[in-house]
Amino acid sequence: MHVYPFGAVVGSDDLALALTLCAVSPSIGGVLVRGEKGTAKSTTVRAHAALLPPVTVVEGCRFSCDPTAPDPSCPDGPHPADAAAHIRPVRLVELPVGAAEDRVTGSLHLGKALSERRAEYEPGLLALAHRGVLYVDEVNLLHDHLVDLLLDAAAMGRSTVERDGVSVAHASRFVLVGTMNPEEGELRPQLLDRFGLAVDVAAPRDPRVRAEIVRRRMAFDADPAGFAARWADRDAEWSRGIVAARELVPQVVLSDDALVSIAEVCAAFDVDGMRADLVTARTAIAHAAWYGRTEVTREDIAAAARLALPHRRRRNPFDAPTSSDDLLDELLGEDDTDPDPDPGPDDDPGGGESAPGETAGDVASDSAGRSSTTLSAASDPYRTEVFSIDRVGRGAAGRRSRAVTTIGRAVGSRRGDSGPVHLPASIRATVVTDKDGWQLRRKIIEGREANLVLLCVDASGSMAARNRMIQVKTAVLSLLLDAYRRRDTVGLVTFRGTGATLVLPPTGSVDVAAARLQELPAGGRTPLAEGLLEAASTIRKHALRDPERRALLVVVTDGRATAGPHAVTRSLDAADIIAAQGISSVVVDSETGRFRMGLAARLAERLGAEYVPVGEVDADALAGIVRERAA
8 A cells, every 4th residue: 555655745844844853853752733624634644654764673572672772671571682683664553542441552462361371461552653653643532541541651651551460561652643623622731732743734725736736636546656656756855864864963052042042932932841941942953953954043943932832832722822923033033944845835834714703793682672782701711620420321431420431441340241341351260260161251441421511591681791791601611621621512502682592512622612602792682491492402412413421401590581472481381391301400590689580490490400599690600500510
């Protein structure tokens, strides 16, 4: 199977440079590639891996030990000084999003256990990736227990396995490359920081460039061998450049002035910790070596900062990453960096287009027909405490509520007729008992599920006070931030004027959510029934796509219904429908003043919901209510 030539990739100059710098100096720590679908992220990564210089390994070592410096604790060792060696290509090991833990870390060798009745370790993907590239497509969708394994291996350079009667530790140093589409959800901050460099890619808007991309792809599909042959010389030249740069890296001088400049840039970008300084320094050295220089210059520092700092500068998931070119120019001067050695066609591969915000001119009419619209932005979101549903569910894997799931950590085995078979435990039980037939054991899996939190918010005139809407939107953003970290899904329904709107469909993508929540208009009549019915419909539709995900409905209202005929009666009928569906819910009463009508309490009674009287919709109070009532 032919790999698409790296030299034939059009555009993506920043991505090509980032991958190359990590190849020159693997200690940089890998590359995260963010971009919309169909932007050749995976194609570019695979094409670049084919250019990497081969490695020399000990003959027969399953852990790719270097003959000149073998791992003293290698499970296949110790290796003698005169051990036979051979040269092989660098491995590009792909980690599937749905991979099991034993496939990643390794486990008991079943063949040896069955044939020889002895326990032997079979290496996993982390061992295969040693001295190579570990590639995770859709890394943002990777299950959290696998993310934890990657974090440990990336931080320690070793993988330790204590399971299935096997106790093994082996070297696992690799270049981590991940690709993701931000529209499908964001990445955990812990893993985001582990990537040395980050690049945003987008499809070019120039029709000529787009046409050239299609032309080359069609030519490759028609004749892969011939197309690859036409670009072979260019790829070979790039590969030789990587080898030359690697040899030059030890000779590159990072002066004290250059180091101070790096520290000043990192401080100005307000990054957390010291990893940014280290990565920027290593990247600047690799950049200088790639261009054949033996001393780090301002151009090298600027190029390194552009790749190493934006994804670390984010204060929370709602802040869009930015390269801050103006800040770099101010700190380092306005000299342009050296041109890319392979600039390709003239295109603009810059960041993706930002999602359009809500129209600021949305207007609702009150009973007199006058326009009544209030716009207010949310305050900074805050971290909420963990809330969970006390009943055990069977939802999608997440980090929220306890659940019986097939995705998680196997914590033991049991007898039984249902559930996934625990093969190593079954083998051990069969060997120990020495009885005829298999002694099957089932896995005991400990997992967590993700939940849907749907907020149904009154945005009518009765809730239009600016400070109230600020508090409501801040609470929604805070819950969304917590959902992002816990792998939950959050949605928002608002009702005002004559109807209800699903402002935020159930999502885990904080960037899209924040864009839609920043300017939420308020004012007009109160169509409470329509809001409740829209919320019920949203939960019902979401259950069709994800029937295992449990939902919690949070209704923020004073209970007044003023839109349409028999408004109050219709709102109570809608509450009966929700109660009949068994949806867990809570009513936050926002009614204020000395004389209260108590409509929200009545609504809570019909919903079968917990009623919480709140004079004003306080953001902290709202989040606390959700945490306590999520059951």
